[in-house]
Amino acid sequence: MTGNPVGRRSVLAGLLISAATAASGDHALAQEDPLPSWNEGRSKKSILDFVAAVTREGTPDFVPVPERIATFDNDGTLWCEQPMYVQLAFALDRVKALSGKHPEWRRKQPFQAVLDNDLASLAKAGEKGLVELIMATHAGMTTAEFEKIASDWIASARHPKFNRPYTDLVYQPMLELLAYLRANGFKTFIVSGGGIEFMRPWSERVYGIPPEQVVGSSIKTKFEIDKGKPSLIRLPAIDLVDDGPGKPVGINSHIGRRPIAAFGNSDGDFQMLQWATQSSGKRFGLIVHHTDAEREYAYDRKSSFGKLDKALDAANSNGWIVVSMKDDWKRMFRFA
Amino acid sequence: MTGNPVGRRSVLAGLLISAATAASGDHALAQEDPLPSWNEGRSKKSILDFVAAVTREGTPDFVPVPERIATFDNDGTLWCEQPMYVQLAFALDRVKALSGKHPEWRRKQPFQAVLDNDLASLAKAGEKGLVELIMATHAGMTTAEFEKIASDWIASARHPKFNRPYTDLVYQPMLELLAYLRANGFKTFIVSGGGIEFMRPWSERVYGIPPEQVVGSSIKTKFEIDKGKPSLIRLPAIDLVDDGPGKPVGINSHIGRRPIAAFGNSDGDFQMLQWATQSSGKRFGLIVHHTDAEREYAYDRKSSFGKLDKALDAANSNGWIVVSMKDDWKRMFRFA
Numbered sequence: 164m165t166g167n168p169v170g171r172r173s174v175l176a177g178l179l180i181s182a183a184t185a186a187s188g189d190h191a192l193a194q195e196d197p198l199p200s201w202n203e204g205r206s207k208k209s210i211l212d213f214v215a216a217v218t219r220e221g222t223p224d225f226v227p228v229p230e231r232i233a234t235f236d237n238d239g240t241l242w243c244e245q246p247m248y249v250q251l252a253f254a255l256d257r258v259k260a261l262s263g264k265h266p267e268w269r270r271k272q273p274f275q276a277v278l279d280n281d282l283a284s285l286a287k288a289g290e291k292g293l294v295e296l297i298m299a300t301h302a303g304m305t306t307a308e309f310e311k312i313a314s315d316w317i318a319s320a321r322h323p324k325f326n327r328p329y330t331d332l333v334y335q336p337m338l339e340l341l342a343y344l345r346a347n348g349f350k351t352f353i354v355s356g357g358g359i360e361f362m363r364p365w366s367e368r369v370y371g372i373p374p375e376q377v378v379g380s381s382i383k384t385k386f387e388i389d390k391g392k393p394s395l396i397r398l399p400a401i402d403l404v405d406d407g408p409g410k411p412v413g414i415n416s417h418i419g420r421r422p423i424a425a426f427g428n429s430d431g432d433f434q435m436l437q438w439a440t441q442s443s444g445k446r447f448g449l450i451v452h453h454t455d456a457e458r459e460y461a462y463d464r465k466s467s468f469g470k471l472d473k474a475l476d477a478a479n480s481n482g483w484i485v486v487s488m489k490d491d492w493k494r495m496f497r498f499a
Numbered sequence: 500m501t502g503n504p505v506g507r508r509s510v511l512a513g514l515l516i517s518a519a520t521a522a523s524g525d526h527a528l529a530q531e532d533p534l535p536s537w538n539e540g541r542s543k544k545s546i547l548d549f550v551a552a553v554t555r556e557g558t559p560d561f562v563p564v565p566e567r568i569a570t571f572d573n574d575g576t577l578w579c580e581q582p583m584y585v586q587l588a589f590a591l592d593r594v595k596a597l598s599g600k601h602p603e604w605r606r607k608q609p610f611q612a613v614l615d616n617d618l619a620s621l622a623k624a625g626e627k628g629l630v631e632l633i634m635a636t637h638a639g640m641t642t643a644e645f646e647k648i649a650s651d652w653i654a655s656a657r658h659p660k661f662n663r664p665y666t667d668l669v670y671q672p673m674l675e676l677l678a679y680l681r682a683n684g685f686k687t688f689i690v691s692g693g694g695i696e697f698m699r700p701w702s703e704r705v706y707g708i709p710p711e712q713v714v715g716s717s718i719k720t721k722f723e724i725d726k727g728k729p730s731l732i733r734l735p736a737i738d739l740v741d742d743g744p745g746k747p748v749g750i751n752s753h754i755g756r757r758p759i760a761a762f763g764n765s766d767g768d769f770q771m772l773q774w775a776t777q778s779s780g781k782r783f784g785l786i787v788h789h790t791d792a793e794r795e796y797a798y799d800r801k802s803s804f805g806k807l808d809k810a811l812d813a814a815n816s817n818g819w820i821v822v823s824m825k826d827d828w829k830r831m832f833r834f835a
Binding site: 229232306350359360363367373374375376377381383384385386388392393395402408409411412415416417418419420434437438441442 | 696720729770774
């Protein structure tokens with residue numbers, strides 16, 4: 164409790180509003196749509212039914228609040244991942260920004276491809292090339308320096324199609340879903356193949372998910388006293404690839420509980436969906452399917468980003484809900 | 500909100516109690532001692548002053564709730580670590596329990612030393628021997644199996660001096676401190692050199708710290724479908740040694756924010772204390788000094804567990820509070 168009377172009053176006001184909501188109970192909830200950007204239908208109903216089931220005390224499906232863990236992929240699930248992963252756009256911009264200090268990059272792949280905007284050669288460099296780009300742009304500075312670089316970039320970069328900050332391209336229906344789950348006692352986590360330190364500077368502001376609830380791929384760090392000050396240096400060495408079978412590993416390491424609900428959009432989320440749903444008790448799995456070429460992008464089985472093949476095949480037998488963005492979502496982005 | 504009227508009533512009751520507390524404000528806080536097991540003096544006053552400072556809105560020392568991160572070492576800071584780390588006692592018991600399946604251990608160090616209760620030979624095996632013991636007893640099963648083994652052991656094992664469950668040997672003043680910080684908007688984390696999966700099964704029940712707020716040393720895991728079920732297999736390979744310079748690394752990986760307060764008892768906490776306190780803004784560092792041979796144990800600079808040498812020397816110049824357990828603590832354990 165703060166000592167400031169204004170702070171005290173607003174805490175009190177918040178509590179009284181919560182108490183009023185608690186007193187009015189189900190009736191009020193039924194009248195107010197917690198997911199206004201979702202069209203009525205099987206997807207929306209399945210979410211509402213699941214939340215009702217696990218929050219109904221004294222029934223077999225009830226789940227106590229501390230165990231209400233929900234994990235969300237980020238790229239393609241919470242925000243747009245086309246025409247390329249946002250973090251890749253960041254890495255390419257960083258290569259260009261740093262190229263003055265690296266004249267050798269003009270004649271060295273995959274850097275040369277980046278500087279020439281030669282995406283075909285870049286694609287040929289494959290995963291090995293990608294790791295080289297990441298290490299050259301994400302390592303070799305302190306965690307504080309990287310946080311500033313990532314924050315500055317995300318504040319100024321624009322999506323090529325929508326000409327808006329990338330953080331505007333978060334899906335409004337998913338923001339509502341995050342808030343709805345939290346209002347029902349869930350703790351929401353990001354579990355992304357993307358870099359943990361790339362997401363943390365803005366995840367709280369954009370998603371309401373604090374840094375300690377962000378799980379992602381990471382590079383190693385090393386503690387050093389640098390000019391008399393404690394620092395963590397980012398090293399050019401992979402720590403965790405939080406993708407595919409790495410997602411349950413990251414979940415176990417960071418959360419230490421098995422989620423009861425998981426949300427993804429690609430085969431990179433397949434094992435997270437298995438881990439969350441193939442267990443006893445009420446569970447929920449959901450796949451965001453990119454079916455809306457007009458409002459966003461349409462892609463799945465053959466996409467180089469967000470390939471959705473194995474997980475789509477397995478959805479039915481696992482009871483995972485496949486959301487069609489075109490049909491299930493009334494609204495795509497907040498600005499639209 | 501749950502649909503059950505009983506559940507709703509108790510949520511409502513809780514909110515009204517909170518609202519009443521909020522309404523009565525500072526006056527009530529001043530009358531009620533949040534740290535009754537702490538003797539009056541510099542240590543207690545420094546804690547109260549720090550919390551008052553960072554929670555007073557509109558002042559330069561104010562820290563917003565999301566940034567009120569406090570990290571606690573476990574062994575020797577929250578619970579007793581003598582005559583040996585609890586987790587080592589667990590590992591020794593596991594070697595004995597598993598020895599029937601490992602006849603070769605009778606003639607192989609460090610296992611032979613364990614089976615013979617030959618602590619001198621065990622000490623000679625050093626860190627390499629310790630790692631061998633940990634891998635033989637902590638790896639090669641699923642995370643769910645290990646959780647059960649650790650939970651069963653902690654429920655039945657007894658401390659050799661106090662003849663009580665180890666979870667009774669948590670320091671009552673530190674439990675009060677954890678609760679006091681949380682009541683003031685802090686998120687409390689364990690950051691321990693001990694195994695993360697060894698602490699998680701009981702940290703919520705004993706400390707009120709949920710699994711996702713436990714940081715510790717870890718071994719690698721691998722996702723597998725085992726007999727049709729998703730499993731995480733614990734591998735005999737070190738992932739993170741969350742001790743000394745590894746503590747800021749673990750904090751950054753799991754929390755992603757710099758703590759504003761850190762609590763430790765040994766040189767293993769030195770870098771965590773530096774990381775938390777050597778930064779701008781109001782910060783707090785505290786060392787639990789084991790000075791009470793009668794109620795617990797007295798040790799510091801030369802101890803094999805909880806060696807406190809470098810951190811003790813640095814305490815004064817860093818403004819870290821050194822708590823004398825003998826003088827500062829009215830009460831040691833809840834049962835005492």
